Amino acid sequence: xxxxxxxxxxxxxxxxxxxxxxxxxxxxxxxxxxxxxxxxxxxxxxxxxxxxxxxxxxxxxxxxxxxxxxxxxxxxxxxxxxxxxxxxxxxxxxxxxxxxxxxxxxxxxxxxxxxxxxxxxxxxxxxxxxxxxxxxxxxxxxxxxxxxxxxxxxxxxxxxxxxxxxxxxxxxxxxxxxxxxxxxxxxxxxxxxxxxxxxxxxxxxxxxxxxxxxxxxxxxxxxxxxxxxxxxxxxxxxxxxxxxxxxxxxxxxxxxxxxxxxxxxxxxxxxxxxxxxxxxxxxxxxxxxxxxxxxxxxxxxxxxxxxxxxxxxxxxxxxxxxxxxxxxxxxxxxxxxxxxxxxxxxxxxxxxxxxxxxxxxxxx
Numbered sequence: 001x002x003x004x005x006x007x008x009x010x011x012x013x014x015x016x017x018x019x020x021x022x023x024x025x026x027x028x029x030x031x032x033x034x035x036x037x038x039x040x041x042x043x044x045x046x047x048x049x050x051x052x053x054x055x056x057x058x059x060x061x062x063x064x065x066x067x068x069x070x071x072x073x074x075x076x077x078x079x080x081x082x083x084x085x086x087x088x089x090x091x092x093x094x095x096x097x098x099x100x101x102x103x104x105x106x107x108x109x110x111x112x113x114x115x116x117x118x119x120x121x122x123x124x125x126x127x128x129x130x131x132x133x134x135x136x137x138x139x140x141x142x143x144x145x146x147x148x149x150x151x152x153x154x155x156x157x158x159x160x161x162x163x164x165x166x167x168x169x170x171x172x173x174x175x176x177x178x179x180x181x182x183x184x185x186x187x188x189x190x191x192x193x194x195x196x197x198x199x200x201x202x203x204x205x206x207x208x209x210x211x212x213x214x215x216x217x218x219x220x221x222x223x224x225x226x227x228x229x230x231x232x233x234x235x236x237x238x239x240x241x242x243x244x245x246x247x248x249x250x251x252x253x254x255x256x257x258x259x260x261x262x263x264x265x266x267x268x269x270x271x272x273x274x275x276x277x278x279x280x281x282x283x284x285x286x287x288x289x290x291x292x293x294x295x296x297x298x299x300x301x302x303x304x305x306x307x308x309x310x311x312x313x314x315x316x317x318x319x320x321x322x323x324x325x326x327x328x329x330x331x332x333x334x335x336x337x338x339x340x341x342x343x344x345x346x347x348x349x350x351x352x353x354x355x356x357x358x359x360x361x362x363x364x
Contacts, residue, residue: 005036005037005038005039006037006038006039006095006096006345007038007039007040007041007056007092007093007094007095007096008033008038008039008040008041008094008095008096008097008098008345009040009041009043009081009082009093009094009096009097009098010026010029010030010040010041010042010043010098010100011043011045011097011098011099011100011101011111012025012026012042012043012044012045012067012100012101013026013044013045013046013047013067013068013101014045014047014049014101014102014103014105014106015045015047015048015049015104015105016101016102016103016104016105016106017103017104018102018103018106019047021102021319022100022101022102022106023064023067023068024064024321025100025102025319025320025321025324026042026067026100027064027067028320028321028322029098029100029320029341030042030057030060030067031060032322032337032338032341033060033338033341034338034341034342035057035058035059035060037342038345039056039057039058040056040057040058041053041054041055041056041057041081041093041094042054042057042067042069042072043078043081043082043097044067044068044069044072045101046068049105050074050075051074051075051078051079052068052069052070052072052073052074052075052078053069053072053073053077053078053081054069054072054073081093081094082094082097082114082115082118082120083117083118085118085119085120086118086119092120094120095121095349096120096121096122096123096345096348096349096352097115097120097121097122097123098122098123098124098344098345098348099111099112099115099122099123099124099317100317100320101317102317102319104134104186106317107124107125107130107133107134107315107316107317108130108131108134108135108186109126109127109128109130109131109134112124112125112126112127112130113127120352121348121349121351121352121353122348122352123294123344123345123347123348124293124294124295124316124317124344124348125290125292125293125294125295125296125316125317126291126293126351128290128291129290129291129292129293129296129316130316130317132290132291133290133292133296133313133314133315133316134186134316135185135186135215136155136183136185136186136217136313137155137185137215137217139290139313139314140153140155140217142289142290143286143289143311145289146285146286146288146289147285148282148285148286148289148311149308149309149310149311150310150311150312151219151220151222151301151310151312152175152176152219152220153176153217153218153219153220154168154171154172154175154176154217154218154219155185155215155216155217155218156168156215156216157214157215157216158210158214158215158216159214161206161210161216165203169199169202169203172202172218173199175220176218176219176220177220177221178196178197178198178202178221179195179196179197179221180195180196180202180218180219180220180221181193181194181195181196181218181219181221182194182195182196182202182205182206182208182209182216182217182218183209183216183217183218183219184209184210184212184213184215184216184217185213185215185216185217186213186215192208192209192211192212192213193209194208194209195221196218202218206218222301222303222310223303223304223305224301224302224303224304224310225244225269225301225302225304226244226245226247226299226300226301226312227242227243227244227245227269227271227279227299227300227301227302228242228243228244228245228297228298228299228300228325228329229241229242229243229279229280229282229283229297229298229300229329230283230295230296230297230298230318230325230326230327230329230330230333231283231284231286231287231292231295231296231297231298232294232295232330232335232340232343232344232347233287233293233294233347234293234294234347234350234351234354237284237287237288237292238284239279239280239281239283239284239298240280240329240330240332240333241267241268241269241276241280241329241332241333242268242269242271242276242279242280242300242329243265243266243267243268243269243325243328243329243332244265244266244267244269244270244271245263245264245265245325246263246264246265246266247263265325265328267325267328267329267332268332271302275302275307275309278309279300279309282298282300282309282311283296283298283300286298286311286314287314290314290316292314292316293347293351294316294344294347294348294351295316295317295318295326295344296314296315296316296318297314297315297318297325297326298311298313298314299311299312299313299314299315300312322337327340
């Protein structure tokens with residue numbers, strides 16, 4: 001194929017607390033690519049936010065430590081490669097960027113904005129969907145507008161807490177009750193989440209969450225099964241079969257997700273066909289509610305008392321190793337990991353081409 005190969009810039013690492021998770025994802029993705037179709041240029045972002053760029057890869061990596069590109073070129077060279085189109089370069093260094101960054105600075109719209117400014121196609125959700133999908137409070141408001149059922153919650157900022165903690169405590173105790181869950185609004189992967197069983201624990205949990213973010217979500221406790229659905233597409237998204245998480249802990253926290261290895265995934269989820277259909281429809285509604293494109297994983301509760309379906313959240317850059325829920329759900333639905341990578345790249349290019357066709361000035 002030679003000249004017909006697409007050059008994909010794989011961006012991984014990053015400043016968030018999920019740096020190591022990103023490395024594992026990048027290693028898995030690099031090894032799954034069809035190297036007859038693609039050449040890969042690795043872009044590693046250190047924990048300090050420095051960029052490193054490596055040479056073109058035409059074969060998979062074998063060693064995870066190589067992903068840190070200790071001998072790679074520095075930030076200036078890396079960003080020159082990203083912005084090559086804006087310098088009037090005859091040939092773009094990269095055809096499409098593939099961000100594999102979780103959490104802050106990766107799935108919150110910031111790096112997506114960088115790619116928009118660089119006029120370069122990229123994989124996954126756009127700026128708005130990424131930002132809305134990262135801020136749980138904004139996300140819940142969009143879900144409410146779309147008529148999606150969700151659990152009761154309270155959303156407030158650090159300054160509101162400092163000014164009105166007494167009134168907020170009363171509201172939470174009356175409306176949400178105990179136990180309840182306290183979360184930083186803008187962190188992924190369950191970092192900083194606490195369960196509060198009384199007023200002291202609630203105040204302590206809010207103080208803890210405020211170390212991670214200046215906006216806080218407090219949610220009522222729901223005794224429920226946790227079910228997830230993968231969504232793929234742009235204007236006409238498709239939903240996968242649902243899968244169920246059987247958590248090792250009281251809730252699906254960071255260690256249950258990444259470290260203790262005891263949480264179990266049931267794929268497909270053991271639910272009635274009608275429930276599976278509803279979950280898939282609601283996942284697409286949620287995807288559209290945040291203005292999604294590319295990929296999203298929608299996470300639901302099925303309340304044990306009455307089997308009501310409640311949306312919990314969406315994740316615009318879900319875990320993406322071959323053993324993560326997002327690709328496993330697609331595998332069960334009939335789309336392999338390698339096909340999924342192909343489709344995600346096609347969707348990124350499609351969205352970019354649609355934007356290129358728009359008129360950005362008044363031509364009257």
